[in-house]
Amino acid sequence: MTVTQPDVSVVIGAYEAMPYLVECLASVEAQTLDPARLEVVAVDDGSTDGSGEYLEKFAARTPFPVTVIRQANSGGPSGPRNVGLAKATGRYVFFLDADDRLGPEALERMVAMADRNNTDVVLGRIEGINRNPPKSMWHKTLERTDVHSSNIKFTLSAQKLFRHAFLTRHGMRFDESLWTGEDALFTMEAYLRADGVSVLADYTCYYLVGREDGKHVTKSGSYTLRFDSARVLMKLIADLVPPGERRDALMIRPFLVTLLPQFGPRFLKDGEEVRARKLELAKPLMDRYWGDGVARRLKVEERLRLHLVAAQRPELLADVVKFVKDKKQAAALLEKRGTRVYLVYPHFRDRAAGIPDAVYLAGPREARGFHGYRENSPRTFARRVLRKARRILTSRAAAGGTPAVL
Known part of the structure; x- marks a missing residue:
């Protein structure tokens, strides 16, 4: 039997993610991308709230392959993401936080954009639910750009589509010594090394969910x-x-x-x-x-x-x-x-x-x-030069008794 490589591996790191994990996984299940083109690698990072058990139930009923890894708590998001990335087999990898969710057409649209433009990173439009997402980079869809020609430097979260071979070629992993900002470091490196980045601004691919308990990594820590x-x-x-x-x-x-x-x-x-x-x-x-x-x-x-x-x-x-x-x-x-x-x-x-x-x-x-x-535009500067030249010629003409023409 021939095993077909999936188009995209969705990597989910989960820690004390209930009940948000339920809608997160439902958004993966609702993807319009053919289930044969999708896999999920989920890492339960020592949860005690039933997140691991729910992941296993989800794996048992989905039409696409789901790998669940359960491990002791690592203390941050980098460890689970690296574990998931090491197990991923898809052509592309998407990092999905367990308390967020995807738009139904997100993966299908992002994979198509990456294939169409042969880009290494795709940014899908982000909207917030009880959170304020970055906004300045979503004004226009860009089939192919880079970090120097766009405003993507202001969205450095990990929730992007990355070409797997590109990450492997550069040996890219999340820095597990960082307790915050690890995604910014990873994503900026990807932007700088990428052979092209795409921005999908005309469809909401990702919903950034604000937890009622306020437990966001970016809001905690010294x-x-x-x-x-x-x-x-x-x-x-x-x-x-x-x-x-x-x-x-x-x-x-x-x-x-x-x-x-x-x-x-x-x-x-x-x-x-x-x-x-x-x-x-x-x-x-x-x-x-x-x-x-x-x-x-x-x-x-x-x-x-x-x-x-x-x-x-x-x-x-x-x-x-x-x-x-x-x-x-x-x-x-x-x-x-x-x-x-x-x-x-x-x-x-x-x-x-x-x-x-x-x-x-x-x-x-x-x-x-x-x-x-x-x-103070070049035109303003030119007008000042012209006025100065007129004054000089006028003064010279007055001194010599000859009219100035300019």
Whole structure:
């Protein structure tokens, strides 16, 4: 009897996943993809709530093969995913969290897109149920793109379709030493190594479910884990992308999503010891990876906070964080005939603080929201040159008594 390789292996790591696991598995069973083209590898990571038993019952009744592995609790999602990946036999692998669920046509559409474009990673549109998913990358379906030409760097969760041979070729596995951010590291590496990425934005493939008990890995754990996550992600980017515009653009993600929240409203509640520890953990990252190329891509308040982190100025940082937390609107100061907009956040042009004006300078996108702003475009520059030339010729003509024509 000939055994046909399945198109996709759905890898599910489950820990204390009931009752969410019921709908998760039902969404797999409801897939429009031919059951002969599908397999499930489920790893029960030491659950005590009946998740393992339910997986075994599911395996006994489904029309497609289901492998259930039961193991002692590993402490995080990386272990079960790696175990499942090692057992997967499909051409593609999809990592499905046990408390989330798939859209009915998700696997069929994503496999078709990967086959059509010969891409190594496919992102299916994500919607949230009691959770806020990333949104900026779903504006348009992209048959073939990459991490430099799209906004996919802001969705680094593991719930993507990956070409199995691609993962094997690069020896890719989840880092089991990380307790959070392991999926970001894995997915960013996949983006950077992939021969093409597809974005399926016109169909909801994945429903990110907010648990009523609030038990999401990304919401738990010590703040020190976030710095570990930022450190390894920044190092990966630096190792795989040469210095320059592309690296700076990618560094925005760990700075904004992983590092900056540690210096948001929660910073005001931290004791002096925790504040000092956070700045200590941030210092080597700021020293190595922070610079003008990253800073100029951020909004003023983001740039200002990170500038103060880099400068190790907790007393000034607390003032800025409080200003932002109170949702105050910074006044706009227009200079250079409206071509420069400075946002007057705390300590602007305060000599004692010594923060450079450039930190408060709004970029074109942010500045456009203020009345009176005139974008310093090449056309504006050309008009200034023309006006200056006219003034020079006019003055020369006046001095020589000859009319100027320009």
